[in-house]
Amino acid sequence: MKNGNTKAPQPLKLDSSLQHRGELLATVSDKIGCGTYRFEVTGRTQLESQIRNGLNPWDKFLDIGCGAFCGGYWTMHFLNAGCYHGLEPNVDMFKGGLNYILEPDLLELKQPKFDHNDQYDFSVFNTRFDFMFAQSIWTHAGKKDIEKMLDGFVKFSNDKARFLTTVKLPDMFHKDYKGDEWVGGSHQSDVKGTVRHSFKWIKEACAKRGLSVKRLPGEKINTQHLILIQKP
Ligand SMILES: C[S@@+](CC[C@H](N)C(=O)[O-])C[C@H]1O[C@@H](n2cnc3c(N)ncnc32)[C@H](O)[C@@H]1O
Numbered sequence: 629m630k631n632g633n634t635k636a637p638q639p640l641k642l643d644s645s646l647q648h649r650g651e652l653l654a655t656v657s658d659k660i661g662c663g664t665y666r667f668e669v670t671g672r673t674q675l676e677s678q679i680r681n682g683l684n685p686w687d688k689f690l691d692i693g694c695g696a697f698c699g700g701y702w703t704m705h706f707l708n709a710g711c712y713h714g715l716e717p718n719v720d721m722f723k724g725g726l727n728y729i730l731e732p733d734l735l736e737l738k739q740p741k742f743d744h745n746d747q748y749d750f751s752v753f754n755t756r757f758d759f760m761f762a763q764s765i766w767t768h769a770g771k772k773d774i775e776k777m778l779d780g781f782v783k784f785s786n787d788k789a790r791f792l793t794t795v796k797l798p799d800m801f802h803k804d805y806k807g808d809e810w811v812g813g814s815h816q817s818d819v820k821g822t823v824r825h826s827f828k829w830i831k832e833a834c835a836k837r838g839l840s841v842k843r844l845p846g847e848k849i850n851t852q853h854l855i856l857i858q859k860p
Contacts, residue, residue, distance in 0.1 A: 650696075656724070660695070662850075672702060673699075674702065674849060675702035681790060681844070681856055685711070692715050692748070695725065714743075717815045746816075751783075760791040767794060767795065767823060768822060773808075791839075827843065
């Protein structure tokens with residue numbers, strides 16, 4: 629929480645907009661996952677793209693790096709009980725989401741499951757997923773971690789599963805990222821930043837695992853492009 633601020637959360641006003649809730653959370657926490665300015669729009673856009681790309685209410689869904697539920701809020705409301713799974717190693721950010729973003733009875737109603745490991749270990753949920761989602765994760769992670777996520781997708785999802793993720797692609801001014809370290813805010817770092825991975829490399833990494841990948845022209849969440857990965 630901000631500057632070691634441990635004051636009790638203000639009661640959540642159930643009729644306040646998600647934008648207001650995000651802004652309130654930003655008054656006590658430096659880390660809210662997505663930016664404050666477009667908190668509500670960024671979350672709504674996530675659910676829109678998930679639905680456009682085949683998400684069903686009954687799908688077992690994994691939100692990799694769910695942060696403070698900027699998008700998870702909407703997805704959790706959409707999905708049937710027991711379907712939402714959130715992975716988030718930054719426990720402070722996660723708790724901020726519980727206190728400021730999700731309505732208290734939502735957890736009881738939707739029975740979401742959470743884990744806080746930072747190894748992209750999806751086995752902890754003991755589930756075969758229908759839909760995996762990573763918003764603003766591949767734009768911070770190194771290639772080794774992306775490969776772990778792809779391996780997890782192969783191993784812990786159904787044959788018809790989808791993996792929807794946002795990316796930033798290299799261009800004249802931004803190079804393909806060769807490092808292994810996470811770049812940007814996380815449970816271990818306060819330094820801001822993003823990374824890019826070439827679509828050629830992504831395609832090869834998917835092909836190695838028998839996966840197909842396609843770009844989704846025109847589909848974006850803020851400045852990040854969406855790609856869709858599937859089993860053959
Ligand atoms: C830019 S934020 C995006 C949060 C969320 N997806 C959203 O759109 O609001 C990146 C998130 O990835 C999380 N993260 C960092 N390392 C991670 C890891 N090893 N496994 C899963 N999530 C991680 C961060 O704590 C942070 O919540």
